[in-house]
Amino acid sequence: MTGGSAPAAGGAPHPAPLELPDHYFRHEFGRLVSVLSRRYGSQRIELCEDAAQAALLRAVQLWSASSQPDDRGAWLYRVANNHLLDALRRERRNEPYPAELEPADASAADEVYLESEVKDDVLRLLFVCADPALPAESQLVLALKTLCGFSTQEIASRLFQSEEAVHKRLQRARAKLREQPPELETPQLEQLADRLPSVLHALYLLFNEGYSSGQPDQPIRRELCEEAIRLGLLLITHPVGDAPQADALLSLMYLHAARFDARLDVAGGLLTLEEQDRSRWDQQLIQLGVHYLQRAARGEHFSRYHAEASIAAEHCLAPSYAQTRWAEITRSYELLDRIAASPLNTLNRAIALAEWQGARAGLALLEALERPSWLHGYYLWDATLGELHRRNGDLPRASTHLRRALTLAPTHAERALLEQRLKACREGS
Amino acid sequence: MSTTKFLFLYRTLPEAPQAGMALGTFQPSPQQMQEMWAQWSAWKAKFKDAILENEENMKPGGGAAVCKAGAVSDGPYIESKEVLGGYTFIQADSLAQAIEIARECPITRQPGGSVEVRELVGREYFQRKSGA
Numbered sequence: 001m002t003g004g005s006a007p008a009a010g011g012a013p014h015p016a017p018l019e020l021p022d023h024y025f026r027h028e029f030g031r032l033v034s035v036l037s038r039r040y041g042s043q044r045i046e047l048c049e050d051a052a053q054a055a056l057l058r059a060v061q062l063w064s065a066s067s068q069p070d071d072r073g074a075w076l077y078r079v080a081n082n083h084l085l086d087a088l089r090r091e092r093r094n095e096p097y098p099a100e101l102e103p104a105d106a107s108a109a110d111e112v113y114l115e116s117e118v119k120d121d122v123l124r125l126l127f128v129c130a131d132p133a134l135p136a137e138s139q140l141v142l143a144l145k146t147l148c149g150f151s152t153q154e155i156a157s158r159l160f161q162s163e164e165a166v167h168k169r170l171q172r173a174r175a176k177l178r179e180q181p182p183e184l185e186t187p188q189l190e191q192l193a194d195r196l197p198s199v200l201h202a203l204y205l206l207f208n209e210g211y212s213s214g215q216p217d218q219p220i221r222r223e224l225c226e227e228a229i230r231l232g233l234l235l236i237t238h239p240v241g242d243a244p245q246a247d248a249l250l251s252l253m254y255l256h257a258a259r260f261d262a263r264l265d266v267a268g269g270l271l272t273l274e275e276q277d278r279s280r281w282d283q284q285l286i287q288l289g290v291h292y293l294q295r296a297a298r299g300e301h302f303s304r305y306h307a308e309a310s311i312a313a314e315h316c317l318a319p320s321y322a323q324t325r326w327a328e329i330t331r332s333y334e335l336l337d338r339i340a341a342s343p344l345n346t347l348n349r350a351i352a353l354a355e356w357q358g359a360r361a362g363l364a365l366l367e368a369l370e371r372p373s374w375l376h377g378y379y380l381w382d383a384t385l386g387e388l389h390r391r392n393g394d395l396p397r398a399s400t401h402l403r404r405a406l407t408l409a410p411t412h413a414e415r416a417l418l419e420q421r422l423k424a425c426r427e428g429s
Numbered sequence: 430m431s432t433t434k435f436l437f438l439y440r441t442l443p444e445a446p447q448a449g450m451a452l453g454t455f456q457p458s459p460q461q462m463q464e465m466w467a468q469w470s471a472w473k474a475k476f477k478d479a480i481l482e483n484e485e486n487m488k489p490g491g492g493a494a495v496c497k498a499g500a501v502s503d504g505p506y507i508e509s510k511e512v513l514g515g516y517t518f519i520q521a522d523s524l525a526q527a528i529e530i531a532r533e534c535p536i537t538r539q540p541g542g543s544v545e546v547r548e549l550v551g552r553e554y555f556q557r558k559s560g561a
Contacts, residue, residue: 020466025459056459060466061439061515061536064473067482151458 023223025056027230029149031073032056032080034121037146040084042128043178045146047087048080055080073118120189122147123238126231127192130199134173139202140209141166142173148227158220159209193240200249200305203228203235207253211260222260229253247296248305254289255312258282270413274321286316307336326356343375347384359391379408383418390425399425434481434549435519435527437534441512442541457539468535476530481518524548 032052037045055076069075129143141159144150152170156163210224232250235241262280265271293309310332318324333349346369354362366385375381386401402422409415457465473480494501514536521527527546536542 020463023460023463025463025466029459053456053459056462057457060462060469062486063466064470149459151456151460154458154460 023149025059026149028073028076029053029056030125030147031118031122032076033146034125035077035118036080036084037128038121038124039081040088042125043180045177046174047084049146051080051084051087052076054083073115119234120238123234123241124187124189124192126202126235127189127195127199127240128177128187130195130202131176132195132198134176136202136205138169138173138176139198140205141169143202143206143231144224144227145170147231154220158224189238189240196241196243196246199235199241200245203232203253204249204305206231207256211256218264225253225257225260229257244296244299244301245303245305247292248303248309251289251292251296252305252309252312254285254292255309255316258285258289258316270417272417273315278320281316289313289316302335302339304336304340307332307339311336324355326352330356343369343372344380347381350388351384354388354391359388363388363392377408379405379410379414379418381405382408383421386418386425387421390421390428395425395428432520432522433524433527435521435524436547436549437517437519437531438545438547439514439516439534439536440543440545441514441536441539465535465539468538472533472535475533476519479519479521479526479530481520483517487513487515518549 029049029052032055033045033048036048036051040048058079059072059076063069063072125147126143129147130139134142141155144155144158145152150158152166153163155161156166159166207225207228210221210226210228212221229250232246232253236243236246236250258281259276260282262276262278263271265275289309290313293313296306296309311329314325314329314332329352330349333345333352337345337349346365350362350365353365363385366388371381382401382405386398386405389395389401390398399422402418402425406415406418406422409418519527519530521530524546527548531537531544531546534544536544
């Protein structure tokens with residue numbers, strides 16, 4: 001079978017088998033939807049997804065190791081574009097007075113498929129997905145489906161939601177895109193530039209979904225982190241995303257990703273920072289993280305991503321847990337708390353402060369805090385109080401908090417860790 | 430031993446009219462498609478001496494029509510349960526060997542996918558007098 005290229009001459013030696021890069025189809029799906037939705041409008045995104053799907057299915061049968069188009073991306077685009085035009089023609093035939101197709105559409109197949117333009121289109125679609133009018137969760141689902149090429153079922157298993165829920169979210173998000181006034185159908189990337197904070201937040205959430213601790217299926221969760229970094233890298237190479245806070249976010253993601261494997265023990269349980277084998281941290285990723293943190297230092301803007309990346313960098317660069325610069329970390333948490341005030345930041349600050357100045361100082365900070373009601377069900381709050389009381393020698397209070405944390409902990413790995421601490425408390429008393 | 434030519438006709442379920450409405454149809458994710466591609470590639474490599482390269486193929490995504498007495502319909506999509514997705518010529522020693530190749534074809538592992546094997550004969554076959 002031939003793709004777009006001329007068939008090999010008879011008797012010619014077979015070329016080495018073609019290996020496609022990992023996730024090639026998934027990423028190509030995202031590129032196709034991006035280019036097509038720029039051309040035909042975000043309100044037709046579902047049609048664009050169908051066309052991308054159809055083109056990839058053709059490639060499954062028509063490409064082989066010995067025979068494939070020279071420019072695979074352009075081949076897929078032509079096939080998808082033709083598929084979409086046929087679908088539009090069928091749509092119009094059903095209208096009472098079918099309109100003629102514009103001649104511009106007919107020449108679409110000859111359009112040059114430039115790699116640089118495709119990158120812009122992918123970025124544009126990312127900004128379309130990060131529509132502040134959509135709930136953050138829907139922005140994520142939409143980006144995972146259209147840009148990252150995950151199926152509804154694959155998204156559901158990665159976000160721990162039902163397939164039904166993901167499907168509904170997607171339908172509502174697409175309906176929202178269809179509501180756009182016609183003049184905004186295909187906004188230019190530059191017109192969407194003020195959505196940068198929303199884009200950064202979506203990537204931050206995407207990364208955290210993949211990184212959030214103690215979940216099974218590590219490999220598929222990790223893909224979410226890889227996607228967030230991939231899109232983040234794309235973002236900073238374009239003027240619209242070339243901002244210090246984008247560098248800081250990228251730095252933060254690399255510094256966390258560096259510890260991905262080291263967080264787990266052989267049984268898949270979670271290890272605390274203190275227990276982790278630092279030789280298993282990925283030095284290459286740490287270097288990248290530090291590089292982007294230095295880049296983020298240009299300009300005056302100090303974002304929450306700056307604060308979080310600084311904290312992550314302190315941990316990554318510390319030779320051991322004991323030699324960590326806790327004073328620096330405490331200050332960064334203080335800054336973070338000022339930018340994004342949250343009792344969770346105070347909680348983390350208390351942990352750092354306790355390491356710096358002792359458990360009593362950490363406890364004082366927590367006890368001074370007006371605790372909002374939603375925090376009462378948060379296991380880390382009690383887990384932290386339990387640990388600090390234990391270090392302060394108040395074992396009965398420590399046990400009370402640890403037991404409470406145990407009933408609230410969401411995952412097995414976290415419960416196992418708490419049980420261990422509780423056991424230490426009993427043995428100590 | 431002389432070789433015979435065969436035609437492989439690939440059939441699949443029609444594509445879902447709309448994404449998400451894919452009840453009963455086969456909608457692999459891009460990741461699954463990449464795995465399918467690897468299977469096709471391996472199959473083609475295994476039988477590279479039997480599988481003949483197509484000079485052309487069916488135009489993807491439509492242009493099809495079905496003509497019946499007095500009516501032309503817009504492709505086979507609506508009426509038929511299966512869609513002709515492509516074809517390949519194969520050369521094999523016997524029908525049995527062609528069927529062996531077809532049985533290993535990855536399309537048979539796809540829900541609703543099938544490959545029809547037809548033996549091809551030259552003009553002389555029809556010019557032969559029966560019983561001669």
